[in-house]
Amino acid sequence: xxxxxxxxxxxxxxxxxxxxxxxxxxxxxxxxxxxxxxxxxxxxxxxxxxxxxxxxxxxxxxxxxxxxxxxxxxxxxxxxxxxxxxxxxxxxxxxxxxxxxxxxxxxxxxxxxxxxxxxxxxxxxxxxxxxxxxxxxxxxxxxxxxxxxxxxxxxxxxxxxxxxxxxxxxxxxxxxxxxxxxxxxxxxxxxxxxxxxxxxxxxxxxxxxxxxxxxxxxxxxxxxxxxxxxxxxxxxxxxxxxxxxxxxxxxxxxxxxxxxxxxxxxxxxxxxxxxxxxxxxxxxxxxxxxxxxxxxxxxxxxxxxxxxxxxxxxxxxxxxxxxxxxxxxxxxxxxxxxxxxxxxxxxxxxx
Amino acid sequence: xxxxxxxxxxxxxxxxxxxxxxxxxxxxxxxxxxxxxxxxxxxxxxxxxxxxxxxxxxxxxxxxxxxxxxxxxxxxxxxxxxxxxxxxxxxxxxxxxxxxxxxxxxxxxxxxxxxxxxxxxxxxxxxxxxxxxxxxxxxxxxxxxxxxxxxxxxxxxxxxxxxxxxxxxxxxxxxxxxxxxxxxxxxxxxxxxxxxxxxxxxxxxxxxxxxxxxxxxxxxxxxxxxxxxxxxxxxxxxxxxxxxxxxxxxxxxxxxxxxxxxxxxxxxxxxxxxxxxxxxxxxxxxxxxxxxxxxxxxxxxxxxxxxxxxxxxxxxxxxxxxxxxxxxxxxxxxxxxxxxxxxxxxxxxxx
Numbered sequence: 001x002x003x004x005x006x007x008x009x010x011x012x013x014x015x016x017x018x019x020x021x022x023x024x025x026x027x028x029x030x031x032x033x034x035x036x037x038x039x040x041x042x043x044x045x046x047x048x049x050x051x052x053x054x055x056x057x058x059x060x061x062x063x064x065x066x067x068x069x070x071x072x073x074x075x076x077x078x079x080x081x082x083x084x085x086x087x088x089x090x091x092x093x094x095x096x097x098x099x100x101x102x103x104x105x106x107x108x109x110x111x112x113x114x115x116x117x118x119x120x121x122x123x124x125x126x127x128x129x130x131x132x133x134x135x136x137x138x139x140x141x142x143x144x145x146x147x148x149x150x151x152x153x154x155x156x157x158x159x160x161x162x163x164x165x166x167x168x169x170x171x172x173x174x175x176x177x178x179x180x181x182x183x184x185x186x187x188x189x190x191x192x193x194x195x196x197x198x199x200x201x202x203x204x205x206x207x208x209x210x211x212x213x214x215x216x217x218x219x220x221x222x223x224x225x226x227x228x229x230x231x232x233x234x235x236x237x238x239x240x241x242x243x244x245x246x247x248x249x250x251x252x253x254x255x256x257x258x259x260x261x262x263x264x265x266x267x268x269x270x271x272x273x274x275x276x277x278x279x280x281x282x283x284x285x286x287x288x289x290x291x292x293x294x295x296x297x298x299x300x301x302x303x304x305x306x307x308x309x310x311x312x313x314x315x316x317x318x319x320x321x322x323x324x325x326x327x328x329x330x331x332x333x334x335x336x337x338x339x340x341x342x343x344x345x346x347x348x349x350x351x
Numbered sequence: 352x353x354x355x356x357x358x359x360x361x362x363x364x365x366x367x368x369x370x371x372x373x374x375x376x377x378x379x380x381x382x383x384x385x386x387x388x389x390x391x392x393x394x395x396x397x398x399x400x401x402x403x404x405x406x407x408x409x410x411x412x413x414x415x416x417x418x419x420x421x422x423x424x425x426x427x428x429x430x431x432x433x434x435x436x437x438x439x440x441x442x443x444x445x446x447x448x449x450x451x452x453x454x455x456x457x458x459x460x461x462x463x464x465x466x467x468x469x470x471x472x473x474x475x476x477x478x479x480x481x482x483x484x485x486x487x488x489x490x491x492x493x494x495x496x497x498x499x500x501x502x503x504x505x506x507x508x509x510x511x512x513x514x515x516x517x518x519x520x521x522x523x524x525x526x527x528x529x530x531x532x533x534x535x536x537x538x539x540x541x542x543x544x545x546x547x548x549x550x551x552x553x554x555x556x557x558x559x560x561x562x563x564x565x566x567x568x569x570x571x572x573x574x575x576x577x578x579x580x581x582x583x584x585x586x587x588x589x590x591x592x593x594x595x596x597x598x599x600x601x602x603x604x605x606x607x608x609x610x611x612x613x614x615x616x617x618x619x620x621x622x623x624x625x626x627x628x629x630x631x632x633x634x635x636x637x638x639x640x641x642x643x644x645x646x647x648x649x650x651x652x653x654x655x656x657x658x659x660x661x662x663x664x665x666x667x668x669x670x671x672x673x674x675x676x677x678x679x680x681x682x683x684x685x686x687x688x689x690x691x692x693x694x695x696x697x698x699x700x701x702x
Contacts, residue, residue: 035674078429078433082429082498085498085504085505086498086499086500089498089500089501089504089667090500092667116507117468117505117506117507118504118505119504119505119506120493120495120506120507120508121507121508142471144471147433147436147437147440148437149437149440149441150440153436153440153469153470154436154468154469154470155468155470155471156467156468156471156472156507157471157472316440316443323386
């Protein structure tokens with residue numbers, strides 16, 4: 001088992017191992033005094049893993065209630081959030097009880113935000129079941145919902161008490177959803193580790209269980225190091241947004257349903273690196289190496305949306321600061337930096 | 352001018368003085384790098400003070416936008432919150448901009464919650480215009496909205512960058528709304544300061560401007576000391592809930608429209624102290640002294656609602672912890688303690 005300790009404003013552990021869900025109750029019992037656990041999940045994940053999780057929780061003496069919502073990014077909204085609050089009240093969840101998020105990034109984000117705000121904050125456990133959620137949402141404490149006008153525009157920083165990454169759950173992912181997670185995995189290689197980048201480019205890691213566990217824990221460790229240095233995103237943490245400003249704009253252009261997050265980030269990284277290479281802001285050849293790796297995992301590198309439309313969306317993104325916007329560029333494989341541009345400089349660069 | 356410094360997770364100042372709103376821009380300029388200030392207020396306050404505040408902000412070079420919602424506790428809900436988020440997005444408020452809450456407790460609570468959650472948190476300034484907001488909501492960093500099932504069930508801890516208590520704004524309050532604030536003022540005397548209690552019982556402080564400034568800053572100082580010792584309400588801060596568990600239940604029984612917060616707290620304190628005196632949990636005579644003081648400020652001491660109904664509402668309150676509930680009792684004027692009761696003990700005591 002891989003164990004990664006995160007020392008943020010509170011300290012917690014992330015465990016990576018196969019078959020963790022079967023004994024999740026035991027691990028959770030060790031980190032919370034809750035009487036009741038409110039399991040929050042979506043309809044896809046519910047049919048696969050809820051029974052296993054709830055059995056384990058009950059065998060440790062927890063009272064358990066469950067809230068299931070329809071899967072998909074479109075549900076990460078204030079309506080679902082209000083339904084979750086009502087469910088927590090109806091089930092008399094108190095300040096000393098706990099929410100467990102069982103599912104992918106959408107489930108983790110909205111459940112974490114509910115845990116951050118219900119009664120001004122209760123305990124929170126993450127049981128991420130997608131590659132994307134395991135390498136990305138599970139560490140860092142960012143929680144959020146979307147507004148009609150943009151993604152993750154409302155949220156809070158909320159550190160979980162524990163994260164259990166059961167690698168067996170990745171077997172049930174479609175190739176498409178697995179690729180989605182690989183978008184973020186490739187990002188970690190690009191911004192911080194040429195060794196990780198080489199590892200994932202050498203062959204498709206999907207079918208090598210040990211390699212997969214190794215890659216997941218390397219990604220988590222990279223994110224952990226960055227988040228510990230900058231929990232509230234004032235500096236280095238912005239590197240994690242590589243590919244995300246354009247990526248979010250692409251998601252928004254597609255109304256959050258046209259393309260998944262990791263793939264949008266893949267395109268965002270590719271577009272940004274292409275622009276950087278044209279402007280001699282990164283080492284020559286970076287763009288080609290990135291695109292080869294993205295292709296190995298069937299992640300697209302182009303979008304049908306016009307760059308000027310995307311650039312307008314970027315300027316409404318929360319990464320904008322006053323009259324400036326921060327962009328992240330990968331200067332060579334494994335190295336990256338934040339660049340602060342004026343709105344005009346940004347438009348000139350992108351368009 | 353009275354100046355109280357609060358050292359919570361972040362440090363900030365509360366200023367108490369007449370005519371502060373006229374020069375608010377100057378004070379705000381000193382604590383935020385924002386380009387834009389989003390002023391959030393209700394329709395009552397808007398007509399009285401918005402112009403003064405906005406002029407001062409503009410004279411300091413801030414860009415200003417304004418959101419006005421209908422006054423009243425019923426508006427402290429997710430619908431108004433979503434309207435505020437939409438307003439912030441439309442006005443392109445970014446992470447480095449700032450929200451200023453101009454108004455009473457409802458305005459402060461919902462604006463503070465919006466500031467805590469929009470883009471995962473932006474700067475926040477409080478300009479409280481009621482006695483209740485100046486002595487209570489302005490210090491402690493608690494922000495919240497109500498759910499249909501209860502008051503303040505969703506919220507966050509968010510410390511402001513600055514609080515300006517302009518005592519001139521209290522002149523525009525009706526006697527009724529002034530009394531509402533006195534409910535909380537009396538609470539501070541009851542839980543922590545027999546000297547303050549004597550001061551406010553000696554005569555009605557409304558018309559003595561200097562005395563009023565003194566009393567407000569004493570209340571803020573008491574709350575500041577408690578909050579600094581216990582920012583996230585794990586222990587001593589619970590004392591501030593004296594009168595609030597029953598008070599909230601009374602507000603809920605009246606559907607949050609029948610009675611104002613401070614008056615409900617007044618009744619809550621009176622009921623709880625009556626019960627305590629009957630059970631010899633407080634010094635004899637405390638109940639009478641409290642009721643005399645409440646009467647001086649025209650605060651009711653009785654409710655039309657049945658105690659068993661109120662006790663049921665209490666048990667759904669967020670002050671409940673698992674199978675227990677914490678109640679606050681005033682053992683003698685100026686002294687108080689937290690008592691942890693089982694649900695059955697609580698029912699037996701109240702009914």
